[in-house]
Amino acid sequence: MQSLQRFQILVSNRPVLPAKSGNLRQIFFTGGKWTGRGGSSRLQPSRRVELTPAEPNILPEGKGRLIRPIFFTAGFTGSCLSLAAIWEYENMRKKALQFRQKATGWIQRQQNLKHGELRNHLNHWWNSQTEEQKLFYGILLANATVLLAWRLPSLKNFMTLYFCSNPFARAVCWPMVFSTFSHYSFLHFGANMYVLQSFMNATAHSMGKEQFLGFYLSAGVVSSLASHIFKTALRMPGLSLGASGAVMGVLAYFCSQHPNALLQVAFVPGFTFTADSGLKALLSFDALGLVMRWKLFDHAAHLGGALFGLFWSYWGQKEIWGRRVHFLQVWHELRTGTRPDK
Secondary structure, eight states: OOOOEEEOOOOTTSOOOOTTOOOOOSSSOOOOOEEEETTEEEEOTTOOEEEOTTSTTOOOSOTTTTHHHHHHHHHHHHHHHHHHHHHHHHHHHHHHHHTTOTTHHHHHHHHHHTSOHHHHHHHHHHHHSOHHHHHHHHHHHHHHHHHHHTTOGGGHHHHHHHSSBOTTSSOOHHHHHHGGGOOSSHHHHHHHHHHHHHHHHHHHHHHOHHHHHHHHHHHHHHHHHHHHHHHHHHTOOOOBOSSHHHHHHHHHHHHHHOTTOEEEOTTOTTOEEEHHHHHHHHHHHHHHHHHHTOOSSOHHHHHHHHHHHHHIIIIIHHHTGGGHHHHHHHHHHHHHSSOTTO
8 A cells, every 4th residue: 555645735726715714814815725634624724635646536647637628628618608609599589489479477477376475575586686696696506505515524535526626636627617616615605706796797797697607617617727737837736626716707807897997805994996906916916826836825726717807808708709690500500490591
């Protein structure tokens, strides 16, 4: 049996917070270190983790480790944006068909009368939400479900393998996506969801819910790829998890689209700054973190998500999403068996 090897865990893809920490150390995110031994895992500051190379979720050193993640990122991003375009097409088609069904509103009202009072209130509340808010609640529910799954001891090995991003693991590709919905601590989960909710409404409203979801998922996997590249280049094994990379993409997009918007640090009243200044400060902080090799955050993931947000704002939205009409013409033909102009 091979001896144990020690290595330092990077703080979350997008940081993991100490379980009992209640202080926000940084404007948008906080951090800590995650340790585990054997079948158990917990959050503690300034500790190390022990894993054996014989375990099935650790890859030996070797060349070409980034080939699969790079191709997966390209394929996943393209698939997300393509499916988002199809979703938008189907929603628009559905709305067009509903105009022909004059009795739809009357039927819905009759159905509502048959439900209980509580269900009526819930339906009324849900129907009163905007499309952007409904999408946020969906993302919130997905993150909350994964957060609760971490609390089940029987799932710890499964969660570590598939909901933590690590370029040296056996499972490399899908954890790049799943880790963006994964939080170990409630504080880490709450901080990321608070920031996402703060910037998502305006961003999703300008994009549309379909484009936003494709963009959000793409930003998450690109941030994971950036983390993989940095860790592989420096031969630094480490587990990363959290939505911070995707959230940084949303934040960067918002700040580039609304550079003069005034932002405020959470729980620090009276201190405001422009979105452009705040974004530059965050990018500088994460760039410095890479150079100094700080381990409080996964700075590579933060920068990867933010750069993708800027890329989408200045080029991708126009040159990629703006040309989806050609793809949708093909989809329309496949779906209906007719050309759009017939």
